[in-house]
Structure formats: structure tokens, C-alpha cells
Amino acid sequence: MARKANNSLFLEEWLRGVSGSSVSSGLVKQNSVPSARSIIQAWSEIRESVQNLKFDTRYLQALRALVSSESTIHVADPQAKLLVSILALRDVSLPVESYTLVLRLLYVWIRKSFRPSQALVGSAVQAIRGVLDDRRNLQPEPAFVAQSVLVAGAFACVPSLSGDLKALCLELLCRIVEEKYSLVGSQEELVPVVFAGVGYGLSSSLDVHYVRLLDFLFGIWLKEEDPRGSVTHGLMILHLIEWVVSGYMRSNNVDKMSRFKSEVLETSKANYTVFAVFMAAAGVLRASTGGFSSGAQSFEIISKLRNSAEKRMESVAQLLVSNGNVTLPTTQGKVPLLKCVAIALARCGSVSSSVPLLLCLASSLLTQVFPLGQIYESFCKDPIGPRLNWVREHLSDVLYKESGAITGAFCNQYSSASEENKYIVENMIWDFCQKLYLQHRQIALLLRGIEDILLGDIEKIAESSFLMVVVFALAVMKQRLNPIESTEIKMETSVKILVAFSCLEYFRHIRLPEYMETIREVISCVQENDATCVSFVESIPAYDSLTNPQDLFTRRIEYEWSRDEVQTSRILFYLRVIPTCIGRLSASAFRRVVASTMFLYIGHPNRKVARASHTLLVAFLSSAKESEEDERNQLKEQLVFYYMQRSLEVYPEITPFEGLASGVAALVRYLPAGSPAIFYSIHSLVEKTCTINTDPWEDPQGRKSDSGDQILELLLRLVSLVDIQVLPYLMKSLAQLIIKLPKERQNMVLGELYSQVAESDDVIRKPSLVSWLQSLNYLCSNKRTKGSAPGPTVDTSNQLAARL
Template sequence: MARKASNSPFLEEWLRTMSGSSVSDGLVKPNSAPSARSIIQAWSEIRDSLQNHNFDTRCLQALRALVSSESSIHVADPQAKLLISILALRDVSLSSESYILVLRLLYVWIRKSFRPSQALVGSAVHAIGGVFDDNRRNLQPALVAQSVLVSGAFACVPSLSGELKVLSLELLCRILEEEYSLVGSLEELVPVVLAGIGYALSSSLDVHYVRILDFLFGVWLKDEGPRGNVTYGLMILHLIEWVVSGYMRSNYVDKISLFANEVLETSKAKYSVFAVLMAAAGVLRASAAVISNGAQSFEISKLRNSAEKRIEFVARLLVSNGNATLPTTQREGPLLKCFAIALARCGTVSSSSPLLLCLASALLTQVFPFGQIYESFRKDPTGPKLVWVREHLSDVLFKESGAITGAFCNQYSSASEENKYIVENMIWDFCQNLYLQHRQIALLLRGVDDTLLGEIEKIAESSFLMVVVFALAVTKQWLKLIVSKERKMETSVKILVSFSCVEYFRHIRLSEYMETIREVISCVQENDATCVSFVESIPTYDSLTNPKDLFTQRIEYEWSRDDVQTSRILFYLRVIPTCIGQLPASAFRRVVASTMFLYIGHPNKKVARASHTLLVAFLSSTKESEEDERNELKEHLVYYYMQRSLEVYPEITPFEGLASGVAALIRHLPAGSPAIFYSMHSLVEKASTFNTDALQGRKSDPGNQILELLMRLISLVDRQVLPYLMKSLAQLIIKLPKERQNMVLGELYGQVGESDDVVRKPSLVSWLQSLDYLCSNNRIEGSASSTTITPNQLAARL
């Protein structure tokens, strides 16, 4: 806040901090802990040099030492007099660096002095003017900047006489107007010049006020002047915040009125639009701090109103006829960036459709510039340069993406239904495009340039947060009665589809994400048509396995290695079970089944398990209006399910998924269903493909897992299937080595003994006894003549 800047003696340092600039003024690196002795020695060297008119390297080193300690030293009036005497010399030629360092120390003096000598200030102003005139042919930008800084600092000293303030302001204006081409020639000097201007504007005098404003807001349009960008824009924002906060604290009503009239209420062609925009944001930030302290007045309210109107005026320049445009020109892009950062920093602003549309455009084209990234891949197979992506990641605009999103959501909450609908669709379209674009970029770069891919994905991860926060803001609007049910259903589907598109970038648990998911799924569950609409948004089987995208033509495509696509499908696999009761069987057959069976064979076991879970959900679902059709589809699916699951077991199919699927089909298919018999048969056949060594090994071994599953199914299958299961189990167990047979029989005796099924228990006990007898008498342990009973013989005995 601006009041924090008043606690710091150096305004330019605060401006650098608030704008995120890491560039120093290039004078001397600060010395964190100067010794008193070194400071005394430095002043002694300067005094000796002045007396001897010998300004050699020792004097220069002394000046450097003092400037490096500027944050901790105080320059007293006698020392200031010494410095002014150096500036006043005309018969000695000093280096430009020496003059610059002397000016810097005078700045330290005036900023830290409680009541500086007026005579010394007058002498200093005249001396600076003389140096400026003497060096006109070879003026250095740093010398110009430091002259502006110290002149402005003189003008804002409260105890200074009006005459001296006028003298200081005249010098400052003359330098600015005559040497404006040098003012912005070096990036590190811009905050120095702006600080000098800020000091001058905060002066109690109105003299030269408009001239200073004309320079501040007009220099960005001059050919030789600095070019406007976000960093400079933030410096203007916080400079005006600091200045206007001072007006409010000092109750300078006339200054407030004059500033509003010159900058906010009058459109001047010679004023840069971006500079005025940032100034308006600075006014709002300053007034918000005052209002929060309960000090609102008519003048402040009027000033805020003027600032908000000026910001809205700029917004209207960026949109046409109330419809969103996505600025891409070199002129519009920087202005849109400044607009976004201004709205993020200035606090609450009255709702306006142009503001909302501009913030949406800024987020989708400037903060998250995937259109530019994707386009660079189209033009050049190597894509954007890593340095460009890293520069964007370190840019203050990207770092403020959360604040910009917050401002966007605030504007959205108060917008009209029409404008809400516009920006919602902008966000949902952004998600679709991000999915399509990043999916192809990931396929091209993974394993080729993982570093660049990782940096691009950092931007995408941040965009995921933006989408989630906005989607939550959308759902909160549903609490209002004005939202129609149809609109609510439509938006629910769009949010789910959008979340599926950005699911790949979800790497952290977000309460906002889960809250939004719960809200929209509850809406989808209310309506069959809404559920179908969501499910039909899943990519088609052909597009999953054989995409026709431009970039995928450059590589050998494998659907299972498409991680972005896999994450999207995983989202569907997890969400569809939550509304499976509302999904007609025909839609499941037409849209879901092929994709589910495809991803049952995905090498990522998390994905494969989700596919099994989806089948379980469908098998356990009911829908009274189509019971026969649904049951028929369930039986058909089971045949494909067993084939697909077992053909990739155990390499891909997770046993937990297979076990849950088999248990579900037994529980939910009609008693005696041929599909259940087929499932038992398929499991026995698969178990038979593993040798007896595998069947007697650890419980985690694949063959043993199937055997254990078949044993557990004894308590689940109906009485029509039970005899077949018993015979099938016997065929497997009789082939086991003696030790393993005893273990299995023990487990079966325990399982049957604990059973409460009085109808089936006697037959199970009889079967076990027969099986126990066969295992004991049809294989003689350790004998070469050991024989194994045939399946037909076993069937006859049982």
C-alpha cells in the first residue's frame, strides 16, 4: 500500500518492488553492513579532495562507498555543503560518475533530513543547474535521471519555502522537457525519473503541475521516449497511488480536483492510453485504502467515479459493440496486459460488461497465451524458444494470474445474464482448445524436449486453477432464483466437459474443484437428457485410436501413450458411474462401451481399474423404464468384458478390477445367466494356462489369484451355477501339488463351515469330502506312477 512507501525514504526503490522489477539503477551494489570507520574515512577523502582540488580515484572510491551504504547512512548539512561545493566547481573536470554519485548523496540527504537548511537547498538547485548546463554536450542518461530525482525530492520537502520549491520544479521541468529522449533510454532509470516526478507532484504548490502531468502521461507517445509495458505501467499505478494517498492525508482538495480534471475527466490525445489507465487504477487503490479506514468524502467518491469511468473508457476501446474480441495486435496486446494487472491491483471496481469482457480476453490470450505457443509450433516444428516461455513464467502478469482471476470472477458475479453467458462460453472454448493443442504439443515434445514441455505445462497448470475458480463462481450463481433449470443443466455439462479437458493439469487437491464437481453432478443426476448430453461429449473411439490432427501426422501415434487424452478419458471413467442410473442403455452401448473396453487394456493400472469400476457401476445400475433392454446389454457386455480382461491379464488387467467385475456380474445378472457360466469357464481356462508352480506360489501370483477368486465365488453364485463352479474348481485343485491341495482344502472347509446358507451347505460339504478323497487317493506323493484323475472321471464321482 502507499502508506508503506512513506515509511521508506526512497520512492524509486518502492516502485521497483511493487512493479516486480529486478533491475537496479546500476550505481553501486548496496553494502549491507558498512562500518563507522569506513564511512568516516570516505568523508575524509572527499574533504581532502575538495581542499586539494584533486579528484582522483580515491575520491571516486569514497563516493562509491558512501552510496553503497545509502540505506544506513545519514548525510548531515555540513556534509551536504561539502557535496554542493564539489558540484559548484567550474575549474575542475569531474567524471560523469562522480557527478551522479554526488547527486545521489544529496538525494539521501534531502530524503532523510528532518529540516534541511534552506540556503543549502537553494545552493544545491543552482549547482545542479550549472552541472546540467556544463555537461549539455555529453549528458549521460544517469545524470539526467538523478537530476530529476533530486530536484523533485527538493520540491516536496514540507519545510521548504515556496520560492525554493518553484526553483526546484522549474529545474525539473526544464530537464524533463529538454532531455526526454534520455529519460527512458535505460530501463533501470525509469523508476528513478518516475520517483522524481512523484515527488514533484506531491509538492504543496500547483505551479508547473500540468507541465509535469503532460510529461508523465505523454512521454510514452514520443518516438524517442520509453515504450509502455506492464512493468512501467505498474510503476505508474503505484506512483499515482503514492501521490494521491498523500493528497488525501494532507486534504489537498484542490490538487485532487485538478488531477481528476486533467487526467481522468479529459481525454487528451497527447496522453498515452496505457499510462492514464494505470493512473486511474492507482487512484482507485489509494482511495480504497482511505475508504477502508472510514474516511470517505464527497471528493474521494467523485475521484473514484472519475477513475472508474476512465477505466471503462479504455475497456471500450478493446471491445466493440459489446461483444468480446480477442486482441492480438502489437498495440492491443500490451494494453490488454496492463488492463488486467490494473484491475488485479486496484481493488473493487463497479461492474461493467466491457471490463468483464476485457478481463476474459486478457486471461485467455495474454496471461495464458496458448494460442501463441500453438501457433509457433505450426510455423516451426521446434516450437517456441525456452527462453520466451521462462520469461513469461517470471513475468509479473503471469505471477498475478490468481489476482486477475479474482477480479474477473468479481466482475462476473455482478454481470448481466447475457454477458455471463458470453464469458462462460469463452472459458469453456478455451478449455477445449487447450486440450486439443497441448495434447499434440505433449506428443511432439515428450522425450524430445522435456524441459520445454515442463515449462509450458507450468503455464497450463495455472490455467487449470483459473478454470476451477471460475467454474465455482458460476455454480454459486445458481443459488439465485433467476437461473433457469435449462441453463443450469446446460452449464453443468459444459463445466464437466471443461474439467475433463484440463484434468491432465490437476496435480493438487483443491476444495474448490471438489465443491464444483459435487454441485454440477447433482444437477446432471436430475435429468436423463443432461446425463446423455454429458456422456455424448466423450471423444469417439476412432478419434481416440486414430486421430487426424496435424501434429500427430509427424509421429507414430499410440493411443496408450497419449497422456493428455488418457487423463481426459479417466475423468469420464470416474464421473459416469455417478450418474449411471440416469443413462439409458442405448447411450451406454453406443458411446461408452467401446471406450470402456479400450481402456480396460490401458497399461496404466489406475486407468484400467477405473474402466472395471465403470462396468461394475453399469452392472449394478437399474432403470425401471428399460429393465429388459438394460439386462440384455449387461449380458452382452460380460462376454466382451471377460475376453478383454483376461487377454491382458496379468500384464495389464489389475486383479482387483477383475475381481470386482466378476463379483458384480454374478450379483446383478439374472440367476442361471449364460454369461455367468461363460465367465466361470473363462476364469478356469485362464487359470489352467498357468503351470502348477504358479498355482502353488504366493497369493499375489496371477494363477493363484484366479484360484482364490473362484473359491470366493462359491458363496456368491446362484444354485444353478454352483455345480458347474464346483466341478471347475475340482479340475483345478486336483492338478495341484499335495501341499498346495491341503492348503486349498483347508481354506474351503473354513469358508463352507462359516456359511449360513442351510440350503447349499450340505451339498458343499459333500462335494468337499469327495474332493478331499480324490486328492488323497489319486496322487501318490513321491511315486513315479502317480496318476491324476481325468475331468470325466471326476465329474462322474461328483
């Protein structure tokens, strides 16, 4: 970036771009590429106006046309001489705007000229001084003053200029900024113009002017009643110093680097504003990462320059830190400094480990980059809910856009911090996740369907904060889950990361590699320890808080747990993670903490959530724990009775068939042989099949219903799964259902059953199944022919037996 900065033609335009300023320069901008003829015509009209001393609208339009084409036109020495002659006029009244436009064209001339005439530069300086002197009793236009600063600095920056002429330009520059400081920067669009002029001057100034320019750059903010220390201005200072110092480094100007170090970084001046010095130090660090080749002496001074810059940044950050904790900005004056600390560290490259910087970065991320706490608190103050326009404005703010880089700087500082300070910032982030969940859950319920646009903007910020937490959690995982850490720290960290992720699950909309890597590692750690597994499971919200929360916002609405999307996302996270460590979870913990929530969400209208609940039950039924085998089996049987009731009462409207099928298959497979729970499950399935509709195979609208068919299919699958004690009861129950089926469906079901039996290798079960099928086929045949003419021929018992 430093090399790109030095190659920039117009420094003020570059500063405006890198600072994220959305304010235009205020000058006329080019809409299309001008023709050579239009440019020649403009110069001709200006020349004619000077000759005739007639400065009408045509003259002003010509100047505007040329300035709007500044990026493409070239101003030669003769044309510059014409412009200087306009400034030298004393007895002619010119349009006020024309002075600013003439200065802008002189700036284009000096920046694009390879070797400008020194005599012409001298004449231009005298002409500008004359204009300022003639108008000293008047208040000059801010735009003219700003362009005067820019041109004077650009003149002084010309390498071929003599020492005397350079001193003349610098003296004019210092005079303007010192005498007209109240106008300099009075308009937002002029700030980068003034900064660029000062930057040009600093890049070439003599010792006598150097300190005067530094005093202006770092002290002007104190001369105003309302400090304008914004992030945008701070970034301009950062990149301006980057541009200046990288020029020193490229030219091996050891004297200038030493002077800057002593005047700005190592001396605390009362008239230097803290935020400006901090950003300047960051600019030095950024410039030093440019990789300039230099001699030993230059390398030494660059190292000292970096060291001084880092010490100054740390001392400034210390102002916001007290007793090891971040002092959150309680006054508006502290907010810009905290923001500047964050954005500077995001831009300046690597910085040595520092506790104040680490804590300030954490505070800035949680209060300024993601100001969700302020947003949520504003709703507590206004029960109706304010129209937070600044939420949308924050989304376009440069601080928010740099959230990824700020997070990266934060993680770098964290990785090098002491154990104590790591623990401090970890807890700050985990607490942030908990508060975000609790507060956003309420705001989402309050605003959804009423203020959807505002809610969407808030959730964009929250989604970005989720990304920050994921990146930080990955850094924590790499630090904490390594072989040298104690088991206790590994387990504690793993649980905290999982709980934090559960709180932010609602905002996870993309598949992040960092997220998957972290989840994989922490779950693997949790699976190794019973106590850790229990600790994680016990963090799940209590059943009462899920169904009947007692907080400020839910009292204002008619609360329905199933419509609470933020809460549902969190529970879904638990439903998916708990099965991965179910073998470590005791039966008593499952009964006490998990069961009630699992059964609640089996009835959730979102089928993805309901399926996850069924999957969790399957995981528990299939789990084993040698130390409590009897207690675990007893609980499994108890849960199955309620599971069948809860699943079938909302089937098929809510309960997904896939979930029900997996649950029934698991209970048949894993419950003890002959378990009463299996008998009850089969009975419940048969009963549900018969009561789905008056005619179980046709819905009230006369359409074919597949809900009963699905349960029948499930019962057919159980033929090959149930134990020999349950099989007779299942066969009897199936016979009661099959006998009522239409002929086509009977043939299909019987065919499926015969295929199952034919492929079975179970010599114990097979004879009884064959006998039962033959009897069932006989009953179905009699039912089809009784009281009616013989129908189409079907398989006889002997033929069916032959197929077996």
C-alpha cells in the same frame, strides 16, 4: 499498500519493487554493513580532494563507497555543504560519474534529514542548475539527468521549505523533464528514478507547475517513435499515482484531488497516452481503498474521484471492445494496453461492474496471461518446433505471476455482469478449455522425450490456466446452480463445467477445495436428469478419434493411443464420473457411446486407468432402470462375454486383479440366476488359470506364480455368491483345479472351503457343498497316496464332516 508506500524512504526503490522490475538501479550496491571507520575515511578523502582540487581514483572510490552504503549512512548538513561545493566547481574537470554519485548522496541527505537547511537547499539547486548550464552544449549523462530530476523533486517535497524555494526547486524539475525528455527513461533502470522525482514534485507542487509535471508524466510516451508502454512502466505509474493521491487524501488536500480529477480523469488530452491514464486511474482507486479518515468535504471529493477513475478506465477498455466482443490484439501496439487493463484491475481493488472491463479481462487471461494459443500456433508454422525462449521468460513475468489476482478480478466482474455477458465469457472459457486439450495433446506427443524442458515450461503455464478455470467454474456454479435459475440452465451449465474439467484433467496435480466443491455440485445436478446425463456422456471423444486421430501432429509420429497421456487423463475423468450417474443413463446410450471406450481402456497399461474401467462396468452391472429392465439386462449379459475376453487376454500383465475380481463378483451378483454369461465367466477363469503357465503354479523361471493363485482365490469366493443353478458347475470346475494342486496348497484350499461352508447359513446349498467337499477330499487323499508310501495323516471324510 498506500500507507506502506508513503512510509517508504526511497520512492524509486519502492516503485522498482512493486512493479516487478528485475533491472537494478545501476548504482553501486552495498554488499555488507560498512564500518564507521570506513565511512569516516571516505568523507575524509572527499574533503581532501576538494581542498587539493585533486579528483583521482581515491576520490571516486570514496563516493562509490558512500553511495553503496546509502541505506545505512546519514548525511549531515556539513557533509551536504561539501557535496554542493563539488557541484559548484567550474574550472575543474571532474570524472563524469562523480556528478551522479554526488547527486545521489544529496538525495540521501534530503530524504533522511529532519529539517534541512533552506539556504543549503537553495545553494544545491543553483549548483545543479549550473552544472546543467555549463554542459548545455554537450549531451549530459542519462544517469545524471535522472538523478537531477530525483533530487529536484525530493527538495520540493520537503515540508519546511519556503514557498519561493519550493517554486525554485519545481522550476528546475520542470525544466529538466521538459528539455531533457529524450534522455529521461532512455535506460530502463532510470525510469523509476525519474518517476520518483516527478512523484515528489506532484506531491508538493504549486498550481503553476502541476500541469507541466502531469503533461510530462502522461505525454512522454508519445514523444518516442517506439512507445515504451510496458506492463512494468504501467505498474510504476499506477503505484506512483497511488503514492501521490494517498498523500492528498491523508492531508485532506481537496484542491489537489479536484485538480487531478479534472486534469487527468475528466479531460481527454491528445498528448496523454491511453495506457498511462488508465494506470493512473487504477492508482486512484487503489489509493482510495486505504481507509483514510476525513471530513465530509474530503469524503465527497474522494467519492467523485473514484467515480471519475472508474469511468475513465471503462472508456479506455471500450477501445478494445467492439459489438460486444473482445477485439483480440492484432497489432503489437494493442498488446500493452490489454496487459495493463488486466494487471491494473488485479491491483486496484474492487471496481464497479463494467462490460468492457469484463471482456478485456477475459481476453487478457486467454491471450496474454496464458498465451498458450500463440505457443501452439508457433509449432504449426515451424514443423521442427522452435526453441521458444520467451516461454520461460513468461513464467517470470509479472503478468503471469499475478494470474491469480487477475482471475479474482475477472470473477468479481463476472458475478455482477448481465446474463448475456455472463454467457459470452462462459463460452470463451469453455472454448479455451477445448482448444487447450486438442492443442496440448498434440504438442505433448511431439515434444515428449525430445524437448522435455520446453514441454515442462509450457505445462506450467497450462497448469496455472487450469487453476484459473477451476476458480471461474466455482463462480459460475454459484451463479447458475441456485434455486432461482431454470432447470435447463442448471443442466446445461453442469455439463459444460464437467466437459471443461475433463479437458484439463491432465493438468490437475493437487487437490483443490474449489475443484472438489464444484465437482460435487455439478455431478449432483447431473444425477437429477436423464437428458443431462446423456448429454455429458455423449461429449466423450469418439472411439475412432481415440485410436486413430487424424490431425497435423499425429501424422508426424507413430501414434499409440495408450501413450497419449493427455487423452488418457481426459478419458479417466469420464471413467470416474460416469458411474456417479449411471442409473440415469439408458442402456442404448451406454452401448452406443461408453462400452467401446470402456473396453479399450480395460487394456490400458496404466493400472489406475484399467481399474477405473472395471469400476465403470461394475457400476453398470449394478445399476437398474425400471423403464428398460429387459433391455438393460440383455446388454449386461452381452457385455460380460466381451468383458471376460478383454480382461483375461491381458491378465496378469495389464489387467489388475482387483479390477477383475470386482467385475466378476458384480456379474455373478447382478446377472439373472442361471445366466449363460456366468457359466462362461467361470469357464474362462478356469481356462485362464490352466494356461497361465505350463505348470499353472510355477512360472517359466521356476519361481512361484501368484497369478493362478489369485484366480483360484476368486473362484473360491464365488462359492458363496453364485446361484444354486450355477453352483454345481462351479464346484466341478474347482475340483478340476484343486486336484492338481500340491499337497500343502490342497490342504489350505480345502480348509478355506470348509470354513466358508461352516459359516454359511444357506440350508439349501450347504448339504450339496458338504457332500462335494467330502468327495473332493477323498480324491485328493487318494492322489497323494497312490503309488507312494503313505504320507502324513490328513483329515478323513468323517473328521471333515464333524468340522461342519
